Amino acid sequence: MTRGRRRLITGATVAAGTAVLLHFLPLFHVVPLDVARQRTAEAAFAPAAFVERFWTEGLIPGTGGAVDAAELIAAVQQDRQAARRTHGRRVGLGDVYYYYVAGIGRVVSVDRNSVGLALRDDQPQVQVLLEAGPIFGNAVRDGTGLLDVNDFANSQDFNALSAEINRRIEQHVLPNLRRMATIGARVGFVGCAEIMDEDTDLNPLRIVPFLVEEP
Amino acid sequence: MSRTSVSVISLPLFLLLLGLAGCGDSPAKPAGPPKLAVIISTLNNPWFVVLADAAKQHAIQMGCDAVVFDSQNDPAKEAAHFENVIASGYAAVLFNPTDADGSIANVRRAKQAGIPVFCMDREINATDAAVSQILSDNYSGCVALGQYFVKQVGESGKYVELLGLVGDNNTWNRSKGFHSVVDRYPDLKMVAQQSADFDRAKALEVMEAILQANSDIDAVFCGNDAMAMGAYQALVAAEKDKQVKVFGFDGADDVVKLIAEGKIVATGMQFPKLMARTAAECADRYLRGEREFSQKTPVAVELVHQANAGKYGDYGRKDAE
Numbered sequence A: 001m002t003r004g005r006r007r008l009i010t011g012a013t014v015a016a017g018t019a020v021l022l023h024f025l026p027l028f029h030v031v032p033l034d035v036a037r038q039r040t041a042e043a044a045f046a047p048a049a050f051v052e053r054f055w056t057e058g059l060i061p062g063t064g065g066a067v068d069a070a071e072l073i074a075a076v077q078q079d080r081q082a083a084r085r086t087h088g089r090r091v092g093l094g095d096v097y098y099y100y101v102a103g104i105g106r107v108v109s110v111d112r113n114s115v116g117l118a119l120r121d122d123q124p125q126v127q128v129l130l131e132a133g134p135i136f137g138n139a140v141r142d143g144t145g146l147l148d149v150n151d152f153a154n155s156q157d158f159n160a161l162s163a164e165i166n167r168r169i170e171q172h173v174l175p176n177l178r179r180m181a182t183i184g185a186r187v188g189f190v191g192c193a194e195i196m197d198e199d200t201d202l203n204p205l206r207i208v209p210f211l212v213e214e215p
Numbered sequence B: 001m002s003r004t005s006v007s008v009i010s011l012p013l014f015l016l017l018l019g020l021a022g023c024g025d026s027p028a029k030p031a032g033p034p035k036l037a038v039i040i041s042t043l044n045n046p047w048f049v050v051l052a053d054a055a056k057q058h059a060i061q062m063g064c065d066a067v068v069f070d071s072q073n074d075p076a077k078e079a080a081h082f083e084n085v086i087a088s089g090y091a092a093v094l095f096n097p098t099d100a101d102g103s104i105a106n107v108r109r110a111k112q113a114g115i116p117v118f119c120m121d122r123e124i125n126a127t128d129a130a131v132s133q134i135l136s137d138n139y140s141g142c143v144a145l146g147q148y149f150v151k152q153v154g155e156s157g158k159y160v161e162l163l164g165l166v167g168d169n170n171t172w173n174r175s176k177g178f179h180s181v182v183d184r185y186p187d188l189k190m191v192a193q194q195s196a197d198f199d200r201a202k203a204l205e206v207m208e209a210i211l212q213a214n215s216d217i218d219a220v221f222c223g224n225d226a227m228a229m230g231a232y233q234a235l236v237a238a239e240k241d242k243q244v245k246v247f248g249f250d251g252a253d254d255v256v257k258l259i260a261e262g263k264i265v266a267t268g269m270q271f272p273k274l275m276a277r278t279a280a281e282c283a284d285r286y287l288r289g290e291r292e293f294s295q296k297t298p299v300a301v302e303l304v305h306q307a308n309a310g311k312y313g314d315y316g317r318k319d320a321e
Helices: A003-024 A033-043 A047-059 A069-078 A080-087 A139-143 A155-180 B003-025 B046-061 B075-087 B104-112 B138-153 B169-182 B200-213 B225-237 B253-260 B272-287
Strands: A097-111 A114-118 A128-131 A186-195 A205-213 B035-040 B065-070 B092-095 B117-121 B132-136 B157-163 B188-195 B219-222 B245-247 B266-269 B296-299 B302-305
Touching: A047 A155, A069 A080, A069 A097, A069 A205, A097 A128, A097 A139, A097 A205, A114 A186, A128 A186, A139 A155, A139 A186, A139 A205, A155 A186, A155 A205, A155 B138, A155 B169, B035 B046, B035 B075, B046 B065, B046 B117, B046 B225, B046 B272, B065 B075, B075 B104, B092 B272, B104 B117, B117 B272, B132 B138, B132 B272, B138 B157, B138 B169, B138 B219, B138 B245, B138 B266, B138 B302, B157 B169, B157 B200, B157 B225, B169 B188, B188 B200, B200 B225, B219 B225, B225 B245, B225 B253, B253 B266, B253 B302, B272 B296
Parallel strands: A128 A205, B035 B065, B035 B092, B092 B117, B117 B132, B132 B296, B157 B188, B157 B219, B219 B245
Antiparallel strands: A097 A114, A097 A186, A114 A128, A186 A205, B266 B302
């Protein structure tokens, strides 16, 4: 075999080997633009889908973890700090904390953004204020203790959950609350309170409800 | 012993020797107190100077030597600082990243070199690189700020938003928190939204340009206090400081003073000293052998307005830090 022929065979073998290698391990893939967009969308965090699952599999089945509203209010009246230690939940560092609350009350006030409830039959004053207007903040996301920031790759995803949970409350919970909210009617609720200022948020206890029902 | 069994035994031995040889390449542990690197996104903003100084001070209090590195908002400079830190045998890094995605590789390199990294204030988009991240709860802070904005400006009007660095998660957490509130009021119209990179001088320029086209605005929401100061300066120059309400974020001393004087409406108080102290304490615990850390610790932001501005100063609450 001549040297030239040997070189030709070696070159052809290397080329064939490279072709086989590139077939199995290509340097790049060409995909249609719409497929690429779909893949990017699938890889991105989808807060609506997450909240849909969380709502049915975590939030609603987990309402047993809420403290009784009457018990909490009595504890707060007795000693705010002790109530906070016993029933409150703090996320990270700072003075903001949360209560996860359930109860039944009688409607004693209704206005544009809230429904006031008295928990005792002999109580004419509002003891619990259910938020009924636009819902802001992280009360439900952080109040139940069911979601943890450490389970999310970045805080933007975690914050998107709050916006989605609040949107869902406004669309699915508050219409029922407003329908039930006639003076004297009894309303059962489960929700969370975000305590940023104890003087304004505890008296009455301001709650973002995620479940309301006729008891 | 057959040739095959010799190979089976010698392969792990070879790998072990290779690993030991690799360890020999890593910088030797220097004698003396451990060195902590404080790598900060920029020292061109007083807020970050406070963060850097507090981190350095706490590191020294814990018996470490500490050196501050200024990345000047430049990911390339930040990468060079990490190279330096890895080569110089630092024990840990207290880190304020320039970019949530771009900074991940630097943190991973340090981790591979056995140097733990503790993020302060700004986040990286990975939960397996830094030992812990002490992060301001920007979103919640701006939700509160947005609610106060609506209370002060009303449910209708025109406003401008100055954004920070577009590659930083804090920029968007603040903007999204604010918009989660104000966007619910359709008569509140945002007439301009521009980035001024968290920079006072740039905010002055951007605000001057915006005012040329929008002289009838009612408010400006700024993603940090340096930009609030720049925007306020532009409004004073245009004699519109009485007409336009300025909102900032950070809790910088000069802004808190202007809030007390009624010249700026509100800001969100972050706690740079608290974050620096917490990150330094985590580093200290790590160096003493602890390994269990929460990956992310949010630090609550407090709304500062004219009625409570007296409670705040020196980048925190007067009665707390």
